[in-house]
Amino acid sequence: MTASPQVKLKPGDTIGILGGGQLGRMLAMAAARLGLRCQVFSPDPDSPAFDVVLNATCAEYADVEALELFANDVDVITYEFENVPAATAMVLAARRPVLPAQKILETTQDRLIEKDFVKRLGIGTADYADVSSVESLRAAIAKIGLPAVIKTRRFGYDGKGQAIIRQGDDLAKVWEDLGTRSAILEAFIPFEREISVIAARAADGQVESFDVTENEHRDHILRISRAPAQISEALAAQARGIAEQIATALNYVGVLAVEMFVVQENADQSGSPKVLVNEIAPRVHNSGHWTLDGASVSQFEQHIRAIAGWPLGKPVRHGEVTMTNLIGDDILGYERWLTVPGATVHLYGKGAPKPGRKMGHVTEVTPARK
Numbered sequence: 001m002t003a004s005p006q007v008k009l010k011p012g013d014t015i016g017i018l019g020g021g022q023l024g025r026m027l028a029m030a031a032a033r034l035g036l037r038c039q040v041f042s043p044d045p046d047s048p049a050f051d052v053v054l055n056a057t058c059a060e061y062a063d064v065e066a067l068e069l070f071a072n073d074v075d076v077i078t079y080e081f082e083n084v085p086a087a088t089a090m091v092l093a094a095r096r097p098v099l100p101a102q103k104i105l106e107t108t109q110d111r112l113i114e115k116d117f118v119k120r121l122g123i124g125t126a127d128y129a130d131v132s133s134v135e136s137l138r139a140a141i142a143k144i145g146l147p148a149v150i151k152t153r154r155f156g157y158d159g160k161g162q163a164i165i166r167q168g169d170d171l172a173k174v175w176e177d178l179g180t181r182s183a184i185l186e187a188f189i190p191f192e193r194e195i196s197v198i199a200a201r202a203a204d205g206q207v208e209s210f211d212v213t214e215n216e217h218r219d220h221i222l223r224i225s226r227a228p229a230q231i232s233e234a235l236a237a238q239a240r241g242i243a244e245q246i247a248t249a250l251n252y253v254g255v256l257a258v259e260m261f262v263v264q265e266n267a268d269q270s271g272s273p274k275v276l277v278n279e280i281a282p283r284v285h286n287s288g289h290w291t292l293d294g295a296s297v298s299q300f301e302q303h304i305r306a307i308a309g310w311p312l313g314k315p316v317r318h319g320e321v322t323m324t325n326l327i328g329d330d331i332l333g334y335e336r337w338l339t340v341p342g343a344t345v346h347l348y349g350k351g352a353p354k355p356g357r358k359m360g361h362v363t364e365v366t367p368a369r370k
């Protein structure tokens with residue numbers, strides 16, 4: 001078990017955030033509402049998070065001097081993305097508490113280590129195998145079958161670094177196109193739906209998970225999330241239990257997201273549905289954005305509370321919630337969204353819309369009937 005540093009912030013203290021995207025921006029906004037300051041570290045001068053904090057460090061993650069100065073300015077350090085280089089985390093952790101603990105990144109940065117970890121907990125995943133050459137890819141296919149999904153072990157996101165392999169595909173070409181020497185092959189899961197659970201864990205072991213979210217992807221990018229997921233209470237309890245078990249096993253402090261597939265067990269024999277874990281994100285997650293307007297406490301606030309050493313909220317959902325991502329040119333329609341009754345619009349302040357770029361999101365809440 002990873003020991004997490006003990007932190008107890010008071011209003012006015014400063015949180016350091018690594019990464020300056022929309023997640024960092026929304027974390028900083030949640031911190032501000034609780035009277036906490038943030039300083040953002042990002043190599044990108046156009047970081048959306050820079051716009052909402054007074055102090056920003058624009059430097060490379062390998063810039064040790066900049067990291068040290070940043071650490072000196074803050075009381076605790078967190079991150080908005082899982083690919084924080086190990087060396088960066090080490091420099092920072094030597095000076096200030098880093099939460100979630102640096103050790104957790106080692107598990108979640110690598111799909112193979114992550115899957116092994118989930119499996120060891122007795123939680124279901126797609127069948128998978130380590131692949132490091134065309135020969136081992138053939139061996140993995142012999143074991144797992146087709147169709148299957150090949151994924152780079154590291155640095156994949158929004159469907160990048162992965163491909164579906166079907167019967168008859170040219171395996172040498174698939175392997176060359178993936179452009180890595182470390183990958184995993186996963187059985188293709190004919191899922192009924194995709195869900196995720198956002199859970200927060202405090203240093204004292206308190207865990208609070210949000211209602212299960214149902215996720216719809218388009219071109220491998222999250223398009224719409226709905227809460228609650230249209231699944232049975234038993235399945236929702238199972239999904240939340242899995243996320244809570246993972247958070248506890250990691251001795252996690254902060255918010256994490258667990259992406260899962262719902263599958264029909266023995267579909268031909270009309271078996272009951274069950275849940276398989278797809279991946280873990282050691283951070284706030286796009287599928288939890290609905291909590292900003294759809295719950296009494298948001299995923300961003302829960303994360304800030306957890307790393308500040310404050311009690312977590314007990315989230316109460318305000319009704320049925322739909323979150324729609326504004327991706328690429330979708331952003332051009334923001335004025336129309338502004339006039340939709342009941343819609344809450346979030347724009348990330350990014351420059352030019354590029355295809356696939358997350359530019360903002362909209363939440364719509366249908367209040368629960370009393």
Ligand SMILES: Nc1ncnc2c1ncn2[C@@H]1O[C@H](COP(=O)(O)OP(=O)(O)O)[C@@H](O)[C@H]1O
Binds near residue numbers: 159187188189194278
């Ligand atoms: N084994 C699988 N079987 C079926 N679909 C999959 C599988 N793995 C991934 N996918 C699909 O691809 C999407 C992206 O894969 P994921 O592993 O979550 O990577 P990313 O880091 O890009 O989010 C998933 O949300 C799911 O829709």
Ligand SMILES: [Mg+2]
Binds near residue numbers: 158259279
């Ligand atoms: Mg994913």
